Amino acid sequence: xxxxxxxxxxxxxxxxxYEELFVSGHRTCQGCESAxxxxxxxxxxxxxxxxLGSTGCMYVANTTYYTTPWVVPWMHTQLGASGSAALGxxxxxxxxxxxxxxxxxxxxxxxxxxxxxxxxxxxxAISATLTHKEYNCLVLxxxxxxxxxxxxxLSSQTPYGAVTTFSPSGSKKRLMHTRWKKNVPxxxxxxxxxxxxxxxxxxxxxxxxxxxxxxxLEIGGPTFxxxxxxxxxxxxxxxxxxxxxxxxxxxxxxxxxYEVIDGVCNLTGPTRQIAEGRKKRKPVYEYLKxxxxxxxxxxxxxxxxxAQVDKMWTDWLIPGVIPFTVPAKDQAILKIDKKSKPLHxxxxxx
Amino acid sequence: xxxxxxPRESSDVETEQLATGCEAIAEAIRLADVDVMAAYPIRPxxxxxxxxxxxxxxxxxxxxxIVADGEHSQFxxxxxxxxxxxxxxxGSSGVGWFYAFEAIAVTAGLRLPVVAIxxxxxxxxxGAFGTEHNDSLAVRDLGWLLPWAETAQxxxxxALMAWRVxxxxxxxxxxxxxxxxxxxxxxxxxxxxxxxxxxxxxLPPFDxxxxxxxxxxxxxxxxxxxxxxxxxxxMQNDQAMRKAEGVIRxxxxxxxxxxxxxxxxxxxxxxMTDDAEVVFFGQGTLALPMKVAIRRLRKEGHKVGLVRLKWxxxxxxxxxxxxxxxxxxxxxxxRDYSFGSPYYGGxxxxxxxxxxxxxxxxxxxxxxxxxxxxxxxxxxxAQEIFEKTKAAASGDLKAGDTCHWIGVRS
Numbered sequence: 001x002x003x004x005x006x007x008x009x010x011x012x013x014x015x016x017x018y019e020e021l022f023v024s025g026h027r028t029c030q031g032c033e034s035a036x037x038x039x040x041x042x043x044x045x046x047x048x049x050x051x052l053g054s055t056g057c058m059y060v061a062n063t064t065y066y067t068t069p070w071v072v073p074w075m076h077t078q079l080g081a082s083g084s085a086a087l088g089x090x091x092x093x094x095x096x097x098x099x100x101x102x103x104x105x106x107x108x109x110x111x112x113x114x115x116x117x118x119x120x121x122x123x124x125a126i127s128a129t130l131t132h133k134e135y136n137c138l139v140l141x142x143x144x145x146x147x148x149x150x151x152x153x154l155s156s157q158t159p160y161g162a163v164t165t166f167s168p169s170g171s172k173k174r175l176m177h178t179r180w181k182k183n184v185p186x187x188x189x190x191x192x193x194x195x196x197x198x199x200x201x202x203x204x205x206x207x208x209x210x211x212x213x214x215x216x217l218e219i220g221g222p223t224f225x226x227x228x229x230x231x232x233x234x235x236x237x238x239x240x241x242x243x244x245x246x247x248x249x250x251x252x253x254x255x256x257x258y259e260v261i262d263g264v265c266n267l268t269g270p271t272r273q274i275a276e277g278r279k280k281r282k283p284v285y286e287y288l289k290x291x292x293x294x295x296x297x298x299x300x301x302x303x304x305x306x307a308q309v310d311k312m313w314t315d316w317l318i319p320g321v322i323p324f325t326v327p328a329k330d331q332a333i334l335k336i337d338k339k340s341k342p343l344h345x346x347x348x349x350x
Numbered sequence: 351x352x353x354x355x356x357p358r359e360s361s362d363v364e365t366e367q368l369a370t371g372c373e374a375i376a377e378a379i380r381l382a383d384v385d386v387m388a389a390y391p392i393r394p395x396x397x398x399x400x401x402x403x404x405x406x407x408x409x410x411x412x413x414x415x416i417v418a419d420g421e422h423s424q425f426x427x428x429x430x431x432x433x434x435x436x437x438x439x440x441g442s443s444g445v446g447w448f449y450a451f452e453a454i455a456v457t458a459g460l461r462l463p464v465v466a467i468x469x470x471x472x473x474x475x476x477g478a479f480g481t482e483h484n485d486s487l488a489v490r491d492l493g494w495l496l497p498w499a500e501t502a503q504x505x506x507x508x509a510l511m512a513w514r515v516x517x518x519x520x521x522x523x524x525x526x527x528x529x530x531x532x533x534x535x536x537x538x539x540x541x542x543x544x545x546x547x548x549x550x551x552x553l554p555p556f557d558x559x560x561x562x563x564x565x566x567x568x569x570x571x572x573x574x575x576x577x578x579x580x581x582x583x584x585m586q587n588d589q590a591m592r593k594a595e596g597v598i599r600x601x602x603x604x605x606x607x608x609x610x611x612x613x614x615x616x617x618x619x620x621x622m623t624d625d626a627e628v629v630f631f632g633q634g635t636l637a638l639p640m641k642v643a644i645r646r647l648r649k650e651g652h653k654v655g656l657v658r659l660k661w662x663x664x665x666x667x668x669x670x671x672x673x674x675x676x677x678x679x680x681x682x683x684x685r686d687y688s689f690g691s692p693y694y695g696g697x698x699x700x701x702x703x704x705x706x707x708x709x710x711x712x713x714x715x716x717x718x719x720x721x722x723x724x725x726x727x728x729x730x731x732a733q734e735i736f737e738k739t740k741a742a743a744s745g746d747l748k749a750g751d752t753c754h755w756i757g758v759r760s
Contacts, residue, residue, distance in 0.1 A: 059574065065579055068573050073565060074573075075563050076571060078422075078456060080422065081423070081426040086430075089433070091386050092431030092436040093434055096385060096434065124419050124420065125420075
């Protein structure tokens with residue numbers, strides 16, 4: 001039987017492939033959303049996939065000698081090397097197939113990294129990879145908002161004010177960490193016009209995430225998907241609430257879901273409903289109060305957090321994507337008119 | 351950058367051309383049909399990437415030529431290309447080599463036969479472009495094979511040897527060829543370019559076998575092993591390095607048969623040593639000024655010669671010990687430093703002394719640190735090295751008394 005390598009869009013949960021390519025053997029925590037991202041990722045990509053895993057939870061806790069959970073070929077790469085791993089693997093496959101040294105076929109290349117490996121150390125290499133449009137590869141950043149494998153230290157993806165082992169709340173300093181989260185998918189989408197697909201997703205919206213992975217792999221060239229992964233250990237909540245926190249992050253407008261395909265930004269899932277006014281954005285307090293890492297917050301911290309998120313929705317050119325806008329007087333000369341140019345793809349006219 | 355071209359038709363005639371060390375290596379890349387290479391600029395190694403880029407632009411070879419965003423990425427890119435079965439080439443110099451250090455370490459741990467050049471350059475700070483061997487030598491403990499070239503011809507020959515030996519399943523280790531910055535990387539010499547057919551006979555296609563990362567062979571490479579397995583895996587690297595010496599001898603014998611070059615031993619190049627009492631010992635291009643000195647000293651009646659080391663790793667201990675035990679005194683010239691080491695000697699000095707320790711009859715070993723940062727070893731310096739080694743041979747200077755810095759202004 002010929003191996004099916006086409007990756008059509010999944011219409012609903014019942015349409016998701018039954019086959020598991022990420023199985024038992026890993027040692028991740030109960031309620032680990034990142035492990036779920038791994039499972040969805042290879043479920044979406046199918047068996048003709050090579051996965052490169054950079055150092056982090058999904059290496060150390062996830063991939064142990066003799067108990068590897070990976071059914072697909074898998075290789076470790078260094079903390080800052082997910083971009084280079086994707087590039088090198090894709091380039092190797094391409095040249096070997098061109099020269100006839102390897103059977104010419106479609107092989108998906110996915111390199112994953114955590115927020116430390118992707119948003120901090122390896123950002124430069126990911127950026128470089130997204131400019132090499134002749135190589136087909138996907139970089140997936142699973143963001144649990146801290147260096148969760150090394151004791152929960154803050155990264156550039158740790159939210160404002162959160163407690164980590166590098167930012168404890170003390171008697172003198174209530175907030176040790178006062179940097180706002182780096183806008184990684186937006187930055188990469190804005191900075192790499194030739195990358196055909198860049199998206200923000202969340203495993204709490206599994207079908208949406210799997211479809212983003214499939215689009216990234218089908219469209220070709222270097223692509224990028226960033227997922228927000230609730231982490232019971234790092235965020236300090238009961239493991240049974242991972243999915244719920246993923247939903248809340250999106251519903252409170254903190255983590256907008258979107259995809260940028262060939263220069264068109266589509267808001268997806270509840271984010272789109274919020275933007276269209278069909279759904280009301282929940283207050284961020286609903287999200288913050290569920291997590292021990294924000295337990296030291298006082299009213300003014302919550303207000304600051306809410307104000308920053310509000311600004312993202314009211315002042316940004318595209319909520320969660322482009323963190324600036326233009327003066328009203330310039331909107332005409334720059335032809336910015338959201339009514340005539342929607343942020344999502346026009347439905348095909350019948 | 352990818353150029354769609356047919357592989358160059360193999361030429362039946364060996365040609366000669368004027369080439370720098372870097373250009374000679376680029377010819378080896380073409381002849382070896384390298385699949386992926388990654389470039390990033392730093393002098394002096396990057397001459398090879400410039401030469402290779404020209405060959406690609408002119409349709410002389412078909413390689414994925416990736417300009418990386420830094421040396422770390424450069425070495426990671428080729429490491430991963432190698433894991434899916436590509437023959438690869440990479441390189442760097444000085445602090446660039448150190449920027450890639452993490453990737454360099456894991457490449458050896460992964461047993462991936464990446465071939466690199468290290469265009470030897472002084473480390474910052476302060477800045478200096480010239481040659482110094484501390485960049486290459488920093489990886490000496492990690493499982494990289496480390497040959498050093500003296501001439502552009504040898505650079506090309508060693509590169510062809512590097513893929514053959516590194517990719518041999520008994521070895522499967524990366525190779526970093528040392529090329530002295532400027533003296534070799536950028537000096538033109540006549541180089542014999544072998545035929546494609548001869549190279550194809552010498553160098554079989556790269557085959558990773560059951561270690562190939564491919565959906566048809568769904569292996570997990572480098573999972574977390576912890577204390578359970580790391581020691582067994584480290585010992586496999588040790589065994590591979592032990593086997594490398596024999597594999598180099600085999601490859602050297604084949605190379606000599608096919609191309610007629612390479613000398614008697616793959617590891618040592620001896621010059622006027624037959625009746626010598628005193629020899630100089632070193633690696634790379636310092637052989638040239640020392641040979642000039644030897645010819646001058648011979649005219650004055652001194653029995654002096656040179657032993658040039660061609661492979662620092664693996665260190666061919668038995669052969670080196672046997673060779674050096676023939677002499678009364680050995681002057682080891684280090685183009686490197688190892689601050690705070692035994693007797694404050696250079697790296698090579700302490701390696702040689704360690705190798706000779708258990709020998710009942712051993713020469714006096716005197717250490718010299720010379721030519722750092724690309725400084726020329728001039729004849730008065732060679733004379734000073736000779737006089738001190740000669741004094742040691744007559745018992746006037748004890749081994750290990752001090753290590754001598756040569757040609758330093760006070």
